[in-house]
Amino acid sequence: MKNRFIQISQEKFHFLETKYGERLEIISDNELRFSYGEYWLRVIYDNKRSYELDILLCQEYASASFSLKELARYAGISTENFAFQASSETRLEIIINRMANLLLLVCDQVPIFSSETMKQLQQEREKTCHEYANKNKLVNMRADAEKAWEEKNFEKIVTIYKPYLDELSKSEIKKYEYALKRMK
Numbered sequence: 035m036k037n038r039f040i041q042i043s044q045e046k047f048h049f050l051e052t053k054y055g056e057r058l059e060i061i062s063d064n065e066l067r068f069s070y071g072e073y074w075l076r077v078i079y080d081n082k083r084s085y086e087l088d089i090l091l092c093q094e095y096a097s098a099s100f101s102l103k104e105l106a107r108y109a110g111i112s113t114e115n116f117a118f119q120a121s122s123e124t125r126l127e128i129i130i131n132r133m134a135n136l137l138l139l140v141c142d143q144v145p146i147f148s149s150e151t152m153k154q155l156q157q158e159r160e161k162t163c164h165e166y167a168n169k170n171k172l173v174n175m176r177a178d179a180e181k182a183w184e185e186k187n188f189e190k191i192v193t194i195y196k197p198y199l200d201e202l203s204k205s206e207i208k209k210y211e212y213a214l215k216r217m218k
Contacts, residue, residue, distance in 0.1 A: 046134035109143035188213035
C-alpha cells in the first residue's frame with residue numbers, strides 16, 4: 035500500500051505541478067512534498083498506526099504548519115464531515131482524491147503561497163485556541179458555581195461568577211444577584 039500512496043498522490047496532486055508550478059519531491063514511502071519557492075505542501079500518510087492522511091502547508095524558517103482542514107476553514111469551506119483515514123487501497127484512493135479536490139477548491143479561493151495568508155492562518159489558529167480555552171474556562175466555572183449553589187455557599191458563588199459577568203446567562207445573573215443579597 036506504501037507504493038500505492040505515492041502513485042495515487044502523484045496522480046491526484048499533479049495539478050500542483052501543472053497549474054501552480056510546484057516541484058514534486060518524494061521524501062519517503064509515506065510523504066510527498068510539493069515545493070513552491072519558500073513554501074511547500076507536505077502530503078503525508080501514517081500507514082503504521084492511525085492510517086491518517088493530511089496535507090501540511092509549511093513556510094521555510096517558520097515554525098508553524100497548517101493542515102488541510104485549517105486551510106479549508108480559512109477559505110470558508112466546511113470540512114466537518116471529512117475524515118482523512120484509509121486502511122485499504124480502495125479507501126486510500128478515495129481519500130486522496132477527496133483531499134486533492136478539497137485542496138484545489140482551497141487554492142481557487144485563497145492564495146495559499148503568501149506570507150499574508152500564513153500570517154492570517156496563524157492569527158486564526160490563535161483565535162481558535164483562545165476561544166477553545168475560554169469555552170473550557172466557562173465549562174469549569176459553571177461546574178464550580180453549580181456545586182457552590184448546591185452547597186448554598188453564596189460567597190463562593192459571587193467569587194466564581196464575578197470575573198465572568200459579561201458571559202453569564204440570564205439565570206446565572208439571577209443566581210449571582212441572589213447570592214449577593216444573601217451575603218449582606
